[in-house]
Amino acid sequence: MGTATASVPPVSRWQMNLGGTGTRMGARERMLLTERLLLLLETGVSLHQALRELHAQERHPGVAAVLDAVSGAVLEGQPLSVALAPHGALFPPTYIALVNAGERGGFLPQVLQQLLEMDEQADRLRSTIASALSYPIFLIVFSLAVIVFVLVGVFPKFADMFEQIRNDLPWSTRVLMALSDGLRLHWPWVMAALGGLTGGAAVLLRRPDVLERLDALKLGLPGLRTIYQQIYLSQTLRVLGLSLAHGVPLVDALRACQDLVPNRLFRRFMADLREQVTEGRGLAQGFQHSPLVPTMVRQMITTGEDSGNLAKVMTRIAEFYDRELNRRIALISRLAEPVMLLVMGALVGLIVASLILPIFKLSRAVH
Numbered sequence: 001m002g003t004a005t006a007s008v009p010p011v012s013r014w015q016m017n018l019g020g021t022g023t024r025m026g027a028r029e030r031m032l033l034t035e036r037l038l039l040l041l042e043t044g045v046s047l048h049q050a051l052r053e054l055h056a057q058e059r060h061p062g063v064a065a066v067l068d069a070v071s072g073a074v075l076e077g078q079p080l081s082v083a084l085a086p087h088g089a090l091f092p093p094t095y096i097a098l099v100n101a102g103e104r105g106g107f108l109p110q111v112l113q114q115l116l117e118m119d120e121q122a123d124r125l126r127s128t129i130a131s132a133l134s135y136p137i138f139l140i141v142f143s144l145a146v147i148v149f150v151l152v153g154v155f156p157k158f159a160d161m162f163e164q165i166r167n168d169l170p171w172s173t174r175v176l177m178a179l180s181d182g183l184r185l186h187w188p189w190v191m192a193a194l195g196g197l198t199g200g201a202a203v204l205l206r207r208p209d210v211l212e213r214l215d216a217l218k219l220g221l222p223g224l225r226t227i228y229q230q231i232y233l234s235q236t237l238r239v240l241g242l243s244l245a246h247g248v249p250l251v252d253a254l255r256a257c258q259d260l261v262p263n264r265l266f267r268r269f270m271a272d273l274r275e276q277v278t279e280g281r282g283l284a285q286g287f288q289h290s291p292l293v294p295t296m297v298r299q300m301i302t303t304g305e306d307s308g309n310l311a312k313v314m315t316r317i318a319e320f321y322d323r324e325l326n327r328r329i330a331l332i333s334r335l336a337e338p339v340m341l342l343v344m345g346a347l348v349g350l351i352v353a354s355l356i357l358p359i360f361k362l363s364r365a366v367h
Helices: 002-006 027-042 047-057 061-075 080-084 093-105 108-163 171-185 187-204 208-218 222-245 250-257 264-278 283-288 295-307 310-366
Strands: 016-018 023-025
Touching (some): 027 108, 061 080, 080 093, 093 108, 093 250, 108 222, 108 310, 171 310, 208 264, 222 250, 283 295
Antiparallel strands (some): 016 023
């Protein structure tokens, strides 16, 4: 099994490119493929026939090409896990490792069912996070659009009027007038500066040292630390628990999970765990000495290893963190909405006050 998993290159968990086809496939497409294969196997269809049937029905060109190659390899007598290994862009290492365990133990349909449930859980988590962030992001974009509209379309109409009392204008009005003039008169330079900042940020985000610092911030800042810890541990422990429950050796399961999480510090932690287990020092010892693992998880992993129920304990921790994440994300979403509304209201109020106060001053001057 180590050969099958070792040949699989690390891939993005969020969106995977099918080499040479120019098409992409995400987790939802993989879930559909797994569900259809599981349904065919449960109705008594042979593995090769099921793969050929899926190939005949598949409209996605990249997936169809992979299914054709996999069914051909299975027809030649290769195990399904070995046939899947060259297509690491579509099937991550953990998927292949668990399929291998299911084939060896004779319970491939059960493994496919649990792989499907695992992908569905990850998809629900992504949907929850996206839903929680969508409204605050909309408010931010809408607020910026309103501010730019007022600065470019409204303030210039009052510029001549306010010029008469420039020295008596409130500081907020002077600042907004300067911004309005800058946006209207120098917008090419403003756009060039924004483009330069975007390009510079894109270049920086490709540098390993910058990405390392960002990964450290995710696991270092008090507010973000707990959320990212729960996300990473939930994903990793669920896969490890599922792997161990189906007979995958611990070292192979750790190797397959090493690139599961897109965080360099956590990947290094997983690599250290695998090295310690290879040296015979036990899994609990690696968890005990890592600052990335909460005390509760350390204690439960130690208890699970001592009692021989490590797979069950890992699954329980993953389920607990799933519930905690859903609760925490829902709370953040509920708090973010009124906060963003207050910020938006304050900005709009500042702009309105910056227009009305000078008008009142002019009115008193006239009278």
